[in-house]
Amino acid sequence: MATHGQVITCKAAVAWEPNKPLVIEDVQVAPPQAGEVRVKILFTALCHTDAYTWSGKDPEGLFPCILGHEAAGIVESVGEGVTEVQPGDHVIPCYQAECKECKFCKSGKTNLCGKVRSATGVGVMMNDRKSRFSVNGKPIYHFMGTSTFSQYTVVHDVSVAKIDPTAPLNKVCLLGCGVPTGLGAVWNTAKVEAGSIVAIFGLGTVGLAVAEGAKAAGALRIIGIDIDPKKFDTAKNFGVTEFVNPKDHEKPIQQVLVDLTDGGVDYSFECIGNVSVMRAALECCHKGWGTSVIVGVAASGQEISTRPFQLVTGRVWKGTAFGGFKSRSQVPWLVEKYLKKEIKVDEYITHNLTLAEINRAFDLIHEGGCLRCVLDCQV
């Protein structure tokens, strides 16, 4: 390979400061070191979490950085000791690593992995605690161990899932975050049973994937809650059976839902990142067994609260990261499910732009009509 072992100069969208438009820069991407993989990113989508970190409200947000964590690409080269992928493999970078060896991975209780988290949280690689990205010699931080808003990125080998090469990368890039998160929140975290009543707060990509997962699990009623009434038409196609707009009611939304469901829902999901809504999502659950899953990411300094009596009387409060899926083991399985048409992916893509148009894409995700915008990184 001509580029193997060489620094690659390519285009990347650099977030120099919170909330300032990203700048397409010529970025130098160093070769992968031991245990690392350099990936040519073909397509990346934007997730609300990218916007959250860009806003400056993420306590782990470091600047300048290269954001992006929902993508697909092809391995360009690998560092020493990398055995599970090789140049030419089609891959999805995984912000939730899976080393299969650490205390977390071996626990059988969680999909969280401890192997590289201390580095990915501070924007560097484990090997030398440095970045592989620079602009004219100035280091640029990594983000979530993925940094996919770049034509090339370097990830840890435990953070890359090898997938079926026949899968269209411009679609399956979505399996890097939002869709698995929603499906897994239902299947792995809540374990929704057939016949359940489900409430979903927030009908963006994550909330719609929760609806899709709940429908597949055989939920009887799937109640979608959003302050944007335009969401309902789309939501019906993902399995939502009823729509509630909190703005149409004077009563607290939890009371509206308790009244609608003879005492509360079996499962609720907060897919917004709003701590007041998290409280409502817990409190609309049925006494004795209702379970609420926090999926949304709330800003630094935000805290949740409720009366402890809500838990004493049997409601359960949980959270999920990447829907509880073990990334390297299960992302390839999700890709196969997509290829067999057992899960939706195309339906979440409302816009297609190029990496150079990334600021327009951020505007779009704040405008409401956009679920996922996929960027072509190589044009």
Ligand SMILES: NC(=O)c1ccc[n+]([C@@H]2O[C@H](COP(=O)([O-])OP(=O)(O)OC[C@H]3O[C@@H](n4cnc5c(N)ncnc54)[C@H](O)[C@@H]3O)[C@@H](O)[C@H]2O)c1
């Ligand atoms: N836990 C995880 O692993 C994980 C993974 C992906 C995304 N997330 C988080 O999930 C959340 C959703 O992500 P997304 O990409 O679907 O976002 P999104 O912005 O597309 O969707 C959010 C939806 O919430 C609605 N909304 C906003 N305020 C509301 C309110 N007060 N009441 C009801 N509805 C309201 C919006 O109209 C929108 O439809 C974000 O916080 C994101 O950071 C978490």
Ligand SMILES: N[C@@H](CCC(=O)N[C@@H](CSCO)C(=O)NCC(=O)O)C(=O)O
């Ligand atoms: N740095 C943030 C944490 C944000 C967060 O919770 N991220 C989710 C994934 S969101 C994807 O769109 C996650 O996986 N968390 C577990 C982990 O980061 O290990 C903050 O501090 O607020």
Ligand SMILES: [Zn+2]
């Ligand atoms: Zn995400």
Ligand SMILES: [Zn+2]
């Ligand atoms: Zn691990």
